[in-house]
Amino acid sequence: MPAVLPIVHMATKANSVPYPTLIEVDPFIPADQQRGLHNRWHPDIPAFATVKPGEVFKIQCVDWTGAQIGNNDCSDDIKNVDLTKIHNLSGPIAIEGAEPGDCLVVDILDVTPFEKMPWGYTGIFELENGGGLFAREFNSRAAKAIWDFKGVYATSRHIPGVRFAGVSHPGLIGTAPSAELLATWNKREGELISQHLNAVPPVAFPPEPKGAYVGQDLPHEVMDKIAKEGARTVPGREHGGNCDIKNLSRGSRCYFPVFIKGANLSVGDLHFSQGDISFCGAIEMAGIITFSTSVIKGGIEKFALKQPIFLPSPVDPLYSAKLIFEGISVDYHGDGKQYNMDATVAYKQATLNAIAYLMKIGYTREQAYLLLSAAPIESHVGAVVDSPNACVTLALPLGIFEHDILPKEEGLTKKDFGQCAIRSDGVI
Structure with a gap:
């Protein structure tokens, strides 16, 4: 057959x-x-x-x-x-x-x-x-x-x-x-x-x-x-x-x-x-x-x-290790004014703390500002009950960096990361 x-x-x-x-x-x-x-x-x-x-x-x-x-x-x-x-x-x-x-x-x-x-x-x-x-x-x-x-x-x-x-x-x-x-x-x-x-x-x-x-x-x-x-x-x-x-x-x-x-x-x-x-x-x-x-x-x-x-999506990148910056409702990056339970002010301060830290590493203010807008950072309201200061946190994932950014006793190592794209007249 x-x-x-x-x-x-x-x-x-x-x-x-x-x-x-x-x-x-x-x-x-x-x-x-x-x-x-x-x-x-x-x-x-x-x-x-x-x-x-x-x-x-x-x-x-x-x-x-x-x-x-x-x-x-x-x-x-x-x-x-x-x-x-x-x-x-x-x-x-x-x-x-x-x-x-x-x-x-x-x-x-x-x-x-x-x-x-x-x-x-x-x-x-x-x-x-x-x-x-x-x-x-x-x-x-x-x-x-x-x-x-x-x-x-x-x-x-x-x-x-x-x-x-x-x-x-x-x-x-x-x-x-x-x-x-x-x-x-x-x-x-x-x-x-x-x-x-x-x-x-x-x-x-x-x-x-x-x-x-x-x-x-x-x-x-x-x-x-x-x-x-x-x-x-x-x-x-x-x-x-x-x-x-x-x-x-x-x-x-x-x-x-x-x-x-x-x-x-x-x-x-x-x-x-x-x-x-x-x-x-x-x-x-x-x-x-x-x-x-x-x-x-x-x-x-x-x-x-x-x-x-x-x-929410069940799919998220796994960045478990984070460096967290706090902010309270005091404009200590500006005129020092005290605000009452203002979470927006607190969030701005947490962000400005993170920007100042990234500048110590070598990023320009513009690069730090852009990075925090683009990267998968996480923010949480820590407290809006303890008058007069609301507390808000900003968590920066450590795993997104190709270099160590953690605080050390000897301080932070500052590198040269150049600059982002700016205006043709050079004004920033």
């Missing part, structure tokens, strides 16, 4: 269906020349695509400035960034069956940079054009660091001696506001602005028709309404928005309140890495995010959902 040949099972294209990419962008083309993007929140922005609950889909995102920053050794692009065009979001994506009062469940399945753009940047922004946590204290002038991505790791020619695994995540993700909620935002933020006229940097960003963009074919009157009323995408609000939470990474599950039919989910401002608070910008990148969604009917009432809640 002839030999019976074994049945060979092979991969078949027919049974291998890729997840669809609902929005495609080019990270090297300005955002305002591409479809499927928008940089204002408004309920009249129609959905660019629609999905059914349970579907897995991909969304491509430009960097938050929309290709205004280049991979070079000068920070003039940071200095001159047009802030009316920032935080470009991909979307909106409507989810079938979502209604006002529901909860939109969003599973973040993956976040990756583009293969053709394996780099990102961290920027210090000008006091008069963007600012940052220490804009006034440092009289900030533009500087930046370019980071190269090699798998999960990031290194920078502008901050030598460090290498760390990124916790990639969307800095900005949220659902669309209702007309009533949008009016509430504009009213309360407008009142805050009126109380702090001419503040530098601004305390809030009101609606601004200049630079407003929706990458869809809309009637002129609709686009004019969006430009006039649309909320800027700069801050986080009740719907999510720009909260910069590093734990919203691969494997996270997010619960968003739904305010309009379809929910209209938008996402952008992807980060390769970031600490618990970004001082002047995380490692900003363009890239691809993969989602799956579901809807819980009546979820706002069921969960008392005033703002989003989430489950």
Whole structure:
């Protein structure tokens, strides 16, 4: 009898269906020349695509400035960034069956940079054009660091001696506001602005028709309404928005309140890495995010959902050894003023303590500032009960450094790490 040949099972294209990419962008083309993007929140922005609950889909995102920053050794692009065009979001994506009062469940399945753009940047922004946590204290002038991505790791020619695994995540993700909620935002933020006229940097960003963009074919009157009323995408609000939470990474599950039919989910401002608070910008990148969604009917009432809640990613880099800096609510790096239980002041002091320490090792103030914005640092509120001093800590992972940074009896060894990318006029 002839030999019976074994049945060979092979991969078949027919049974291998890729997840669809609902929005495609080019990270090297300005955002305002591409479809499927928008940089204002408004309920009249129609959905660019629609999905059914349970579907897995991909969304491509430009960097938050929309290709205004280049991979070079000068920070003039940071200095001159047009802030009316920032935080470009991909979307909106409507989810079938979502209604006002529901909860939109969003599973973040993956976040990756583009293969053709394996780099990102961290920027210090000008006091008069963007600012940052220490804009006034440092009289900030533009500087930046370019980071190269090699798998999960990031290194920078502008901050030598460090290498760390990124916790990639969307800095900005949220659902669309209702007309009533949008009016509430504009009213309360407008009142805050009126109380702090001419503040530098601004305390809030009101609606601004200049630079407003929706990458869809809309009637002129609709686009004019969006430009006039649309909320800027700069801050986080009740719907999510720009909260910069590093734990919203691969494997996270997010619960968003739904305010309009379809929910209209938008996402952008992807980060390769970031600490618990970004001082002047995380490692900003363009890239691809993969989602799956579901809807819980009546979820706002069921969960008392005033703002989003989430489950953090189960995937985190293991940096167990840390050097921890404390800060209290006394401005001892400034005028010495005592504040009452002010956690923001305490956090600033912890950060300034860490910057001063890194400068003893040889990093410039700008390099230290950028590093703390990019690396996976952790912050915790130690105490907000022992009047008058709140206590906040900043934990710097030891494992990200290629050299020993621990305190020793003989003191710290100071090295020469050069300088990050600065303005062409040399001003820092």
